Amino acid sequence: MIERRSLLEWRPENLAAHLGKLGEPPYRARQVFDWALMRGATRFADMTDLPRSLRDTLAKELVIRCATEIRRSEAPDGTLKLLLAWRDGATTESVMIPAEGNRRRRTVCLSTQVGCDVGCRFCASGIGGSLRNLSVGEILEQAVTIDSVLAGRGERLTHVVFMGMGEPLANYRATVEAVRRINAPWSLGIAQRRITVSTVGLPRQIIRLADEGLQITLALSLHAARESLRRDLIPWATHAPLAELLAACRFYLEKTGREVTLEYCLLAGVNDRQEDVQELAHIARHIRAHVNLMMYNPVDSLPFKRPSRGGAIAFLAALRERGINAHLRESRGLEAAAACGQLRRSHVGRSRMRDDSTT
Ligand code: SF4
Structure with missing residues (x-):
């Protein structure tokens, strides 16, 4: 079976060009991105202002989210950590940190690689090195997923830090493009001054x-x-x-x-x-x-x-x-295993134990 392509790897202009071949007007692309990025839709079937035939066609060709949530942990201070598994089975962490004293500030810490080659001696993510870079869609999807969780609570994402697993500048092109997309008005629209890249x-x-x-x-x-x-x-x-x-x-x-x-x-x-x-x-x-x-x-x-x-x-x-x-x-979030890479490490450790027990 051919794997469906990921919508989030595209910009609206890419989708508009594709829809043009299907005889659809360009504004449909903006509608789709609005549903997927701002309204948290995870299925084309939910995009009710699109013709049914178009929803069916898109669902056959594209997938909106690629990751599966493997684990979620939340600390009493509100820090929320998600362990996501990608289509190749690789896992990464994304963390949402609410700011103390600022009731509306919500920051997501994004990963840019699976594992990390930098090897900081004090970090769990560096153990085992880097397996691969995350794509721009995978980086964006982390922010969109956290934003959707927040939206369900009447909150929205306000700040982004590229400070999770991996060295962002070692995955330069995907990182810079993810910054531009997170900032774009058709996407999450988060101001550049609220985005930090850590290296x-x-x-x-x-x-x-x-x-x-x-x-x-x-x-x-x-x-x-x-x-x-x-x-x-x-x-x-x-x-x-x-x-x-x-x-x-x-x-x-x-x-x-x-x-x-x-x-x-x-x-x-x-x-x-x-x-x-x-x-x-x-x-x-x-x-x-x-x-x-x-x-x-x-x-x-x-x-x-x-x-x-x-x-x-x-x-x-x-x-x-x-x-x-x-x-x-x-x-923040000691209880949510907020130190970089710990949730993934505990998951990988458990998977290994399971694998070991079956050999
Ligand atoms: S993820 Fe960050 S802290 Fe951990 S090894 Fe890489 S650069 Fe160092």
Whole structure:
């Protein structure tokens, strides 16, 4: 049987061209996308303002959503995590994080790859490396799925971060096209300033991104301000010396006028000492970046520990004393296994146990 194509891999103009061959007017394409993206339709049969014959034809050729929801977990603070299985059986995670104190802000954290080659020592997603890139439709579908869940509760998605499984800039074309589609008025219409792309640092791709004419935020996952420690924590960093990376960030700031964010995950006894504050402040000042501190979410089988809250607040205060614009991001959804890759890892672990028991 021929596999039906995925609607979300297309833009309305692609669908309009296809519908033209069927003798349908171009505006039908906008109707279909409106149903699929804004009204949460998962079946062409539900698109009641389309002729029945067209609905039947589309249903034979196309599929609206490709993923199957394998698991859903929700923390008491409202953080919602979905484990999605794609048509080839690959699984990825998408997380919705409600902001504290802002009752309407709803952020989705999207994955861009199945697994990740960056190999951060403290991350569950990096274990096992990267299996494949996600397509633009698969990235968009994560946002649409989360938005539909929210719509069922009378809420909508307001912010998007490309900070889930995978290195977004290693899947450059799909990531940039997904940004454009999430922003498009015919799609979710989320403002570019509410979209953040997070990278561990590929200098050439950062420069390319600066030239895309987008107004998104670039977040650099720094995690260590000293070259040797960074290479220990992020094996991939050997390909991108800090000096080169910081020059690319500086270029991004100058070209787009958008300040870069430095993401810094505090690991107890590893990167949260006084000398780390000094080095981090030096870098932040050099590229005029602000700093987002996070407290590590422990992962079973990895040796890293979460710092005490008091220690994290002292680190934050020491940065601010040095004139750095810094925040401590509240760790959300520990109960939903919100640390990157944990839900998938527990699912893969269980599947393996099942497989092992059958051999
Ligand atoms: S933290 Fe991000 S970049 Fe690092 S291994 Fe995990 S998914 Fe990859």
